Amino acid sequence: MRKQRSQVLIGIAALVLLIAALPLVGACAPKPPVEGGKLKLGLSICMTGVAAEKGSPMGHGKLDCIKYINEELGGVEGYPIEVHWYDNGYDAAKAATIVKKLMDDGCLFFTTNSSKMMASSMEIANRAGFPGMACFSSPACTHPPQHIYAQMPDYGDDWAAFAKYYMENIWDGDGKPRMALHLLNNPTGYGARDAARAGADALGIEIIITEEHAATTVSEIDSLTRIKGENPDVIFISSTPAPTAIILKNAYELGMYPGIPIGCAHASFTKALVDLAGADIAEGVYGVYPTVAWGDDVPGMAKMIEYCKAEHPDDEGNLDYMTAWAEALIDAEILRQALTNTDHEVLAKGDAAAWEATEMNGFRNVKGYDVEGLHGPVDFSNPEDHRGSKSVKVFQVKNGEIVAITDWIDAPLIKYEDFEWFGK
Amino acid sequence: MMAEFLQYVITGLAVGMVYALIALGFALIWKSSSVANLALGQLVLISSWFTYGMLVQAELPYWLGFPLTILFALFLGWIIERFALRPLIAQPILSLITVTLGIAYFIEGLVHFIWPMSVAALPRMFPKEPIHIGPAVVSQEYIWAAAISLVIFGLLSLFFKYHKMGIAMRATADDQLAVQACAIPVTRVFSISWMFACVVAAVGGVLVSLIGGITFGLVETGLKSFSVVILGGLNSFVGCMVAGPIIGLCENLGGGYLTPLIGPGIKDIIPFIIIIVVMIIKPYGLFGETRIERI
Amino acid sequence: MNLPCGTRNYDYARDMAILRTKTHWALFIGLLAVVAAAPLYWNNYWLGVANLIGITIIAVTGLNILIGYCGQLSIGHAGFMAVGAYTAAVLTNRLGFPFLAGLVCSGFSAGLVGLIFGIPSVRVKGFYLAITTIAAQFIIIWIINHWSVTGGFVGMSVPYVSIGGLEFRSETSQFYLIMGITAVCLLLAKNLVRGKVGRAFVAVRDNDLAAEVMGINLLYYKLLAFFVGCFLAGIAGCLFAHWIGFMNAENFTLADSILYIGMVIIGGLGTTIGPILGVIVIRLLQQGMMFISPILESAFPALPAGFATGLGPMVFGAVIVLFLILEPRGLAHRWMLFKAAYRLWPFSY
Numbered sequence A: 001m002r003k004q005r006s007q008v009l010i011g012i013a014a015l016v017l018l019i020a021a022l023p024l025v026g027a028c029a030p031k032p033p034v035e036g037g038k039l040k041l042g043l044s045i046c047m048t049g050v051a052a053e054k055g056s057p058m059g060h061g062k063l064d065c066i067k068y069i070n071e072e073l074g075g076v077e078g079y080p081i082e083v084h085w086y087d088n089g090y091d092a093a094k095a096a097t098i099v100k101k102l103m104d105d106g107c108l109f110f111t112t113n114s115s116k117m118m119a120s121s122m123e124i125a126n127r128a129g130f131p132g133m134a135c136f137s138s139p140a141c142t143h144p145p146q147h148i149y150a151q152m153p154d155y156g157d158d159w160a161a162f163a164k165y166y167m168e169n170i171w172d173g174d175g176k177p178r179m180a181l182h183l184l185n186n187p188t189g190y191g192a193r194d195a196a197r198a199g200a201d202a203l204g205i206e207i208i209i210t211e212e213h214a215a216t217t218v219s220e221i222d223s224l225t226r227i228k229g230e231n232p233d234v235i236f237i238s239s240t241p242a243p244t245a246i247i248l249k250n251a252y253e254l255g256m257y258p259g260i261p262i263g264c265a266h267a268s269f270t271k272a273l274v275d276l277a278g279a280d281i282a283e284g285v286y287g288v289y290p291t292v293a294w295g296d297d298v299p300g301m302a303k304m305i306e307y308c309k310a311e312h313p314d315d316e317g318n319l320d321y322m323t324a325w326a327e328a329l330i331d332a333e334i335l336r337q338a339l340t341n342t343d344h345e346v347l348a349k350g351d352a353a354a355w356e357a358t359e360m361n362g363f364r365n366v367k368g369y370d371v372e373g374l375h376g377p378v379d380f381s382n383p384e385d386h387r388g389s390k391s392v393k394v395f396q397v398k399n400g401e402i403v404a405i406t407d408w409i410d411a412p413l414i415k416y417e418d419f420e421w422f423g424k
Numbered sequence B: 001m002m003a004e005f006l007q008y009v010i011t012g013l014a015v016g017m018v019y020a021l022i023a024l025g026f027a028l029i030w031k032s033s034s035v036a037n038l039a040l041g042q043l044v045l046i047s048s049w050f051t052y053g054m055l056v057q058a059e060l061p062y063w064l065g066f067p068l069t070i071l072f073a074l075f076l077g078w079i080i081e082r083f084a085l086r087p088l089i090a091q092p093i094l095s096l097i098t099v100t101l102g103i104a105y106f107i108e109g110l111v112h113f114i115w116p117m118s119v120a121a122l123p124r125m126f127p128k129e130p131i132h133i134g135p136a137v138v139s140q141e142y143i144w145a146a147a148i149s150l151v152i153f154g155l156l157s158l159f160f161k162y163h164k165m166g167i168a169m170r171a172t173a174d175d176q177l178a179v180q181a182c183a184i185p186v187t188r189v190f191s192i193s194w195m196f197a198c199v200v201a202a203v204g205g206v207l208v209s210l211i212g213g214i215t216f217g218l219v220e221t222g223l224k225s226f227s228v229v230i231l232g233g234l235n236s237f238v239g240c241m242v243a244g245p246i247i248g249l250c251e252n253l254g255g256g257y258l259t260p261l262i263g264p265g266i267k268d269i270i271p272f273i274i275i276i277v278v279m280i281i282k283p284y285g286l287f288g289e290t291r292i293e294r295i
Numbered sequence C: 001m002n003l004p005c006g007t008r009n010y011d012y013a014r015d016m017a018i019l020r021t022k023t024h025w026a027l028f029i030g031l032l033a034v035v036a037a038a039p040l041y042w043n044n045y046w047l048g049v050a051n052l053i054g055i056t057i058i059a060v061t062g063l064n065i066l067i068g069y070c071g072q073l074s075i076g077h078a079g080f081m082a083v084g085a086y087t088a089a090v091l092t093n094r095l096g097f098p099f100l101a102g103l104v105c106s107g108f109s110a111g112l113v114g115l116i117f118g119i120p121s122v123r124v125k126g127f128y129l130a131i132t133t134i135a136a137q138f139i140i141i142w143i144i145n146h147w148s149v150t151g152g153f154v155g156m157s158v159p160y161v162s163i164g165g166l167e168f169r170s171e172t173s174q175f176y177l178i179m180g181i182t183a184v185c186l187l188l189a190k191n192l193v194r195g196k197v198g199r200a201f202v203a204v205r206d207n208d209l210a211a212e213v214m215g216i217n218l219l220y221y222k223l224l225a226f227f228v229g230c231f232l233a234g235i236a237g238c239l240f241a242h243w244i245g246f247m248n249a250e251n252f253t254l255a256d257s258i259l260y261i262g263m264v265i266i267g268g269l270g271t272t273i274g275p276i277l278g279v280i281v282i283r284l285l286q287q288g289m290m291f292i293s294p295i296l297e298s299a300f301p302a303l304p305a306g307f308a309t310g311l312g313p314m315v316f317g318a319v320i321v322l323f324l325i326l327e328p329r330g331l332a333h334r335w336m337l338f339k340a341a342y343r344l345w346p347f348s349y
Helices: A002-026 A052-072 A092-105 A115-128 A155-170 A187-203 A221-229 A241-253 A271-277 A301-311 A319-341 A344-348 A352-365 B002-033 B040-057 B062-088 B093-114 B140-162 B164-174 B176-181 B186-212 B217-232 B237-262 B266-281 C022-041 C044-069 C077-094 C099-122 C127-146 C171-194 C196-206 C208-213 C218-244 C254-267 C273-299 C307-326 C330-344
Strands: A039-045 A081-087 A110-112 A132-134 A148-150 A178-184 A206-213 A234-238 A262-264 A286-289 A391-398 A401-404 B131-133 B136-138 C161-163 C166-168
Touching: A039 A052, A039 A092, A039 A319, A052 A081, A052 A301, A052 A319, A081 A092, A081 A319, A081 C273, A092 A110, A092 A115, A092 C044, A092 C218, A092 C273, A110 A115, A115 A132, A115 A148, A115 A187, A115 C218, A132 A319, A155 A187, A155 A234, A155 A286, A155 A391, A178 A187, A178 A221, A187 A206, A187 A234, A206 A221, A221 A241, A221 B002, A221 B237, A234 A241, A241 A262, A241 A271, A241 B186, A271 A401, A301 A319, A319 A344, A319 A352, A344 A352, B002 B040, B002 B136, B002 B140, B002 B164, B002 B186, B002 B217, B002 B237, B040 B062, B040 B093, B040 B186, B040 B217, B062 B093, B062 B186, B062 C307, B093 C127, B093 C254, B093 C307, B140 B164, B140 B186, B140 B237, B164 B176, B164 B186, B176 B186, B186 B217, B217 B237, B217 B266, B217 C127, B237 B266, B266 C099, B266 C127, C022 C044, C022 C171, C044 C077, C044 C171, C044 C196, C044 C218, C044 C254, C044 C273, C077 C099, C077 C127, C077 C218, C077 C254, C099 C127, C099 C161, C099 C218, C127 C254, C166 C171, C171 C196, C171 C218, C196 C208, C196 C218, C208 C218, C254 C273, C254 C307, C254 C330, C273 C330
Parallel strands: A039 A081, A039 A110, A110 A132, A132 A148, A178 A206, A178 A234, A234 A262, A262 A286
Antiparallel strands: A286 A391, A391 A401, B131 B136, C161 C166
């Protein structure tokens, strides 16, 4: 009897101690101190995982740029940017936990580098009112527009811009040109399809056939045979470098190219495409890209190349590094606008009020910021259009090099949410 | 109409031979040790990257780079067998399959580690002009792939039928205990079969990379080769060579004619639907041996 | 070895009890108290991680019933989770079903799909079945991507969980919901394997021919295993959909299926506590990777680019291989050994 009672007492004592010790466990994740003097920025980067080849240079670009801002420019209006970044490993569940951690850390807004990561984080962020910036985005992230903003045009905008360029510069027949689409079987490809579905009539183009391919395809002869049978006037490919290279090679073998102009979306239009397809086959292929090429003569290029060579020399020439550098410049501009229009105390709290202030006073006041020339001017002031930069340049492969053949072209805004076929 | 059909048929046969080549490696391991090698795609991948490393990064000439790749594949097969599979010799099949999954993960991580780029191109070995068969075209790499896979098939069949080690492999697959009683070292049989399988995977990988570049898609092509082995029968080389073109034909013809009806993308799923159908109708494949189990 | 010295079972109820001694009860109540009190001290992030762990425990318990208890190798579990998730998404988003109806329906729909793809298990086993489930995974994801009802490639959003007008908006409320459902599912699974069905499963796993000779209907029990395993996957998928809020088929890849298998193996096949241990260990490792990368980057900026990327899968693959070679019965076995050693200390036998 005595043994039983002492056992029960020991049990209860242990339980009470355990519950009392819980705060220690909770302290493993410290609550952010409400301190002044810093601006907190949250980054969700895919530094490891299957997308690390893009995510890692992008992470380097962002971190180097923020280092540059903090050290050489003295931060934003004198306040250093405090970076909270975590690696989401291109995993949806991890991305969801990271965005919650960033909210707990009291960050003012968060950024991601991939549209898949933004898709996993955005609902949580939208529900809490936590603003976010997507470096590469897809139409689902910004339509309907809530609290997520896109740095650059998405894959649907690529199509719209190329279609516009084609109508104005290449097409010289009567009536409607016949366009064939060849899409990757993921949001990259289908962004173009949705844009075509929504905007082809307005631009005066007829989409005659849509083909799809997997990222791992080895042969697209069959789909190209079907396309060839429909006699298109132009083909648009929205994909990544490897399958696009295969399509180009197969199109060459079938005798379709050179002959029918081919345009590519920005996800595939990099040097890897020229290498994989062969410079001779890729000659004359058009493509759109939302930034300038590495080494172009724009104000922001020199400083970026300097930091790239110093900190991460392996990333030299990598357009993803440049895109991320530009994005960090935009983040700084957003924080600058937020600071000039709000009290720092409000922002330091890092809670829902701070987020709303960042969005309304920060994002919305960024108008016509030139990002030091690295890509098209950024404007978040229109609540219906959450794309920052709306313009792309059209490039062409000439002698194995990708050269720009136009200046900035605006991609018209397509309001996908007005169409009922757009999933909500 | 006829031209389209011919094009689909030719492309289907060509692509199918490529699948068959990769499937040969799988059948080889199954035939000699009854282990299902789920790491096939990754073996193809790492061999292709190694070739890239030799030819492009180290800039060795062809006559040096390719033999080095073969040596590497031999070495890789030996290591895998020695350290991951030998400890598990008598374990249930679940452990064996799962350990190959673990190896697959490990190799994929190793590839990320050593070659952080996600795509690369091998230098072009064949001229880019396609060969014209009537109104249809097929690129030269496919012709070479088909020819090499037939050659390898011939070599393997002869080896298994007439060479002492080949016969020993077939005996081991049948009854390991009896083989040990005949003083044939079973562990050496396993080693050699894995080494050969890695070499076949390497050859297949190089050929596929010449067609489409080195990407992580090689793993998916490995998965499609599973449908070839299932259709052809797991332990039959003839089955591989026959089922490969059949799957390629189904893919291209099915994709060609069903796409206008069902919508784009049906081509990707056809090999997997074939797997399910074969499982229900004739699980051991066209040429495979039916397993007769006794308690 | 399962009970401390001196504990005797005098009737069937006590023999079958999950919590047998007073210590068991005390520890269990303690665990409940700690879990219930956790939201007071944990912030959103840790509650989110706990939610993710709870959801994965449900899915992996289902997989454990399939692989560990019934011996049917299935590498397509993420696909079945996707079925459950999308059923819940379509029912709550497009058709306005209440959450509980969506939960049950997603379980049943995933179970039915699992049943259909499990039909070949009656004819084949081992590797053949594994390939069939891989094919099932790809077919399911393909259908989800190409069907307009499921939002195609764009994906679809999922509204908040709401039961009887009460919306579960905060992480804490979702925590209680998910923990509750996890406890119910674990109890379900435990009771299933303790009874006649579980014994039949184990018989099928050990030697299905002998089981059939002894009168166990193979068709019924194998299909039942698939149904139950995929039912739990469907429930996990439904909770996952509501937790993340935006469904996209890219959330359920073959790599996720292999991850779940890794969790089952590391935790211990064929035990109830195995999935729990395996899930906790792997998910916490994943979260740990999240934190390690920034530290690695700042401490060693000169690391080669692919270092951290390659390290994760390499370690995971190596751990699976090592576990299979050295400790095929997983962490659960180690836990049993620890308990036995603790009870018998200082005696070693």
